[in-house]
Amino acid sequence: MTKQELFDNIKRKQSFLCVGLDPDVAKMPASLGGDLLAFNRAIVDATAPYAIAFKPNLAFYEVQGARGYAAFEQTVAYIREHYPDMFIIADAKRGDIGNTSRMYASGVFDTLGADAITVAPYMGSDSVSPFVGHDGKWVILLALTSNAGSSDFQMLTDGQGTPLYEHVLTQSQRWATDEQMMYVVGATKAEMLTRVRELVPDHFLLVPGVGAQGGSLDEVARHGMNRQCGLIVNSSRGIIHASSGDDFAQVAAQKASAIQQQMAKLLADYGILG
Amino acid sequence: MTKQELFDNIKRKQSFLCVGLDPDVAKMPASLGGDLLAFNRAIVDATAPYAIAFKPNLAFYEVQGARGYAAFEQTVAYIREHYPDMFIIADAKRGDIGNTSRMYASGVFDTLGADAITVAPYMGSDSVSPFVGHDGKWVILLALTSNAGSSDFQMLTDGQGTPLYEHVLTQSQRWATDEQMMYVVGATKAEMLTRVRELVPDHFLLVPGVGAQGGSLDEVARHGMNRQCGLIVNSSRGIIHASSGDDFAQVAAQKASAIQQQMAKLLADYGILG
Numbered sequence: 424m425t426k427q428e429l430f431d432n433i434k435r436k437q438s439f440l441c442v443g444l445d446p447d448v449a450k451m452p453a454s455l456g457g458d459l460l461a462f463n464r465a466i467v468d469a470t471a472p473y474a475i476a477f478k479p480n481l482a483f484y485e486v487q488g489a490r491g492y493a494a495f496e497q498t499v500a501y502i503r504e505h506y507p508d509m510f511i512i513a514d515a516k517r518g519d520i521g522n523t524s525r526m527y528a529s530g531v532f533d534t535l536g537a538d539a540i541t542v543a544p545y546m547g548s549d550s551v552s553p554f555v556g557h558d559g560k561w562v563i564l565l566a567l568t569s570n571a572g573s574s575d576f577q578m579l580t581d582g583q584g585t586p587l588y589e590h591v592l593t594q595s596q597r598w599a600t601d602e603q604m605m606y607v608v609g610a611t612k613a614e615m616l617t618r619v620r621e622l623v624p625d626h627f628l629l630v631p632g633v634g635a636q637g638g639s640l641d642e643v644a645r646h647g648m649n650r651q652c653g654l655i656v657n658s659s660r661g662i663i664h665a666s667s668g669d670d671f672a673q674v675a676a677q678k679a680s681a682i683q684q685q686m687a688k689l690l691a692d693y694g695i696l697g
Numbered sequence: 698m699t700k701q702e703l704f705d706n707i708k709r710k711q712s713f714l715c716v717g718l719d720p721d722v723a724k725m726p727a728s729l730g731g732d733l734l735a736f737n738r739a740i741v742d743a744t745a746p747y748a749i750a751f752k753p754n755l756a757f758y759e760v761q762g763a764r765g766y767a768a769f770e771q772t773v774a775y776i777r778e779h780y781p782d783m784f785i786i787a788d789a790k791r792g793d794i795g796n797t798s799r800m801y802a803s804g805v806f807d808t809l810g811a812d813a814i815t816v817a818p819y820m821g822s823d824s825v826s827p828f829v830g831h832d833g834k835w836v837i838l839l840a841l842t843s844n845a846g847s848s849d850f851q852m853l854t855d856g857q858g859t860p861l862y863e864h865v866l867t868q869s870q871r872w873a874t875d876e877q878m879m880y881v882v883g884a885t886k887a888e889m890l891t892r893v894r895e896l897v898p899d900h901f902l903l904v905p906g907v908g909a910q911g912g913s914l915d916e917v918a919r920h921g922m923n924r925q926c927g928l929i930v931n932s933s934r935g936i937i938h939a940s941s942g943d944d945f946a947q948v949a950a951q952k953a954s955a956i957q958q959q960m961a962k963l964l965a966d967y968g969i970l971g
Contacts, residue, residue: 445797482793482800488808489767496763516793518817519756520844520905523719526756534762543792545819545839547846565819570794572821575868582856594849631794 424538424559426602430651432475437687439652441476443659445483450664459494466663469672473683476510476655477502499535511537518543524553532557539563544591548598555599562604566591569609569632592622601626610638616646627653634661644689652695698812700876704925706749711961713926715750717933719757724938733768740937743950747957750784750929751776773809787811792820798827806831813837818865829873836878840865843883843906866896875900884912890920901927908935918963926969
């Protein structure tokens with residue numbers, strides 16, 4: 424998917440919501456018997472009208488081993504078949520030496536058919552570059568994450584006072600364009616989006632941490648939105664596990680719809696809908 | 698596996714070799730028809746006498762999707778059944794927010810039954826801690842990797858001239874003991890092992906990059922060995938793909954045996970066999 428196509432979807436659906444497909448069996452209704460695919464299909468069908476992206480996190484599938492990995496694959500195939508305009512992010516936070524990252528890239532883009540993969544920057548350029556240059560595909564690089572531990576290393580400063588995450592934002596722009604790369608910036612750090620936007624004015628940002636993790640959508644929009652929206656805001660638990668009863672999909676739709684309405688207003692307020 | 702058990706295995710087999718199970722279908726004999734499990738079984742049987750650890754890298758399985766993930770699982774089960782003393786490392790370089798890392802830890806330790814997992818430190822303490830504290834299990838944290846891109850961020854220095862990878866080594870010692878955590882330090886940076894050993898004198902180090910990536914075993918031992926050996930040195934391509942013919946397992950055994958003999962000499966020279 425190109426950047427323009429993504430922006431067109433955002434305008435058409437008046438939404439920049441990504442639904443995180445992180446199914447926790449302990450929070451699923453017992454009637455599903457732990458069937459990740461059945462759960463995901465119901466969530467996808469219920470929330471697709473309000474979302475422009477889905478983001479399954481691999482951890483929630485690998486916990487079940489090969490059976491879980493198959494459910495992950497089938498989930499992506501289901502979305503692709505029924506909602507071809509949906510942007511699909513494999514939230515994998517991969518990254519390895521060059522020949523290994525090439526395998527990961529082939530797995531997620533060729534075998535799986537996802538549109539994007541999240542990648543960790545610690546190993547540097549040759550661990551990230553193999554994910555770049557696949558036609559219409561994206562690498563989403565961790566910059567400033569939403570968790571408490573993000574302060575341990577991401578905020579470490581060099582002799583000029585520049586924190587590590589800023590080095591990640593600036594250096595990585597030599598490896599890929601804003602048509603190939605996005606960045607993860609946590610919603611719990613909304614005020615820092617202003618600084619992020621100075622460094623990457625035109626890139627899309629994937630913003631997790633709204634909802635269960637406490638980030639505010641209004642704050643994220645105020646500090647992070649650009650003329651092409653430039654934001655994909657993710658909510659996982661706050662939507663998919665809002666109810667653990669048999670009404671989980673219905674409640675998920677309500678939650679997603681409420682966020683979409685708030686997003687539609689923000690898009691209008693900031694003049695994005697044109 | 699405890700640290701003492703690992704050391705006992707090293708002394709008994711006079712080896713600190715880890716064989717990287719990174720099967721590349723393009724380099725496998727055509728007669729195997731791309732069957733990762735059949736390839737791995739042959740490699741494991743051929744090299745087990747000379748190794749104390751096996752390290753499958755997930756990328757080489759995920760490239761085949763759920764089918765590949767099943768081959769990964771079956772490979773670990775095969776090693777566990779036939780070589781119960783072998784230390785099995787899931788080379789996954791995972792790391793995510795706390796509740797997600799907990800899922801990864803459960804997947805690799807409980808579902809899969811591996812002894813250790815490699816983890817990327819970028820997201821900090823609460824992304825690493827969920828992997829710590831599983832009885833007899835290990836987290837192997839990336840510190841200084843063997844690839845060229847390691848200089849991009851790992852070598853960035855703070856105002857006092859301390860590089861990021863040293864911060865990783867020092868901070869992470871608050872999260873886990875040397876009975877719970879090891880570090881990845883690339884063999885291509887052998888001379889830097891001296892500095893690493895000042896910071897983590899008692900930890901085991903997982904050292905990739907010997908062989909295909911150009912690192913020297915003698916250099917690694919000189920700078921990195923401690924009184925309990927303290928090294929697990931990995932070779933992947935240099936062993937498993939030394940031949941792409943039907944004699945691949947036989948040639949792999951020869952390569953592994955040659956490294957084991959070199960390791961036996963080093964262990965004797967440094968007085969480790971006692």
